[in-house]
Amino acid sequence: MMFTQNQLRQAAALLQKSERPLLIAHPRPDGDTVGCTLALRLALLSLGKHPTIACVHPLGSNLAYLPGADKFVRDVPEENDFDLVVAVDMSDLSRTGGIYKESWRGKKTLLVVDHHATNEAFGDVNLVAPDIAATSIPMIALLDEMGVPVRDEIATCLLVATLTDTRGLRTASTTPDVLKLVARLVEAGGDYSGVMQHTLDSVPYRQMRGWGIALQRLQLEGRLTWTTFPLEEKVALGVEDHDDLDLGNLLSRVAEAKIAVSFLAMRDDTVKISFRARPGYDVSWIAKQLGGGGHKEAAGCSIPGPLESAPDRVLPLVREELQRHEGV
Ligand SMILES: [Mn+2]
Structure with missing residues (x-):
């Protein structure tokens, strides 16, 4: 079951209202969690907000070149002034790798953006598209809803997310809509050949x-x-x-x-x-x-x-x- 228009509006409203959101990527970060987190960070910066991005593990060299990748922090203080927490590309709260603190429960609003069929809808608002190719799909819907232009660096980050989770457009989840998304991102200035070279065809x-x-x-x-x-x-x-x-x-x-x-x-x-x-x-x-x-x-x-x-x-x-x- 795809997320509803109402959930999309609620998710966009949470981000628009927030000044200091915390965006969390999952441990052993892959291109989807990193690409979507970085795309959302850039979108929020363009709206004048002050996002923090966190991931418990360092990024591989095939993702570390992306815009904003050096801004990831490994952990955050339990006491802080974050006014929203966003879990990106994870099916349950344990996937934050301990960055989300138990004491925040019920106090800090939690937004989940994900595509895992096993997602437990653990957020206050859940933007979950189960069994869809990548989190980039609910994420671009969210950016569109917020009215943020998706181009250049944001497009490149979403390309990374889409191309890695589909293993270079190989998976059965690579539907016509996914191919249209890739076309849109390339038209919008996303660096397709760069992503192929630096992320997919880059093995240390x-x-x-x-x-x-x-x-x-x-x-x-x-x-x-x-x-x-x-x-x-x-x-x-x-x-x-x-x-x-x-x-x-x-x-x-x-x-x-x-x-x-x-x-x-x-x-x-x-x-x-x-x-x-x-x-x-x-x-x-x-x-x-x-x-x-x-x-x-x-x-x-x-x-x-x-x-x-x-x-x-x-x-x-x-x-x-x-x-x-x-x-x-
Ligand atoms: Mn994913």
Whole structure:
């Protein structure tokens, strides 16, 4: 169910009324959460407001070049003068990574702008378009409603959001409307080739080396492919815990596989799991059952270690999903 005109008006009114909004991007920030947060920041600055943007983790080099990316703060004081909190591209409040403080509940108005099917409508106003390609879609509707011209840097930020969450316009969620949105953003001065070059086709050397390790350990079982990534290898490469090496998207390209799963050991003895599914398959229920969330074709969760036993605990659920599509 798409958001209503009334919700759109309410969301725009909250931002127009606000002087010092806090915009929060989710941990292990991707192009959608970062692009939409930066686009909204620029829009609010153009209206003379004083937005603060926060994300608990640093941005990857493929996003750090974007306008305003250097303005992200890692945390904010519990006591502050923010008059509105905006959660961007997250399905529940835990996804702020601790930036949202429990003591704010019921005191600071919360606006949610998102597109996750698993979204819990946890805000006072929720601008949620479930199963739509990217948060850029509700976000541009919001900017239009606020009367902010979407062009140049704002258009580039929304392009980043749209092109990353659709993996370069590859996902089943890439509808004619998404392609029209991209056309509009390019016409409005968005830097399409720059985004392709600096964001989508930009893999740090360390991550490339990490892919080498992940691919060496790659397994294939019928329509299922998976890999595990041990902590020793992360430490040896200098990979931080907030860096998931984008393994999910890498494995999703294995031709034989309908579902791909990556298991990444973390320093706190948990295992971060990314699921990717071909169109028609659904991994969101698996992630949700394991305490995570996401979309049908891309979802994730964290489970307790050890890494070695994680596939045996998780893959039976994946096989169950595959068996629903026997012979497909
Ligand atoms: Mn997203």
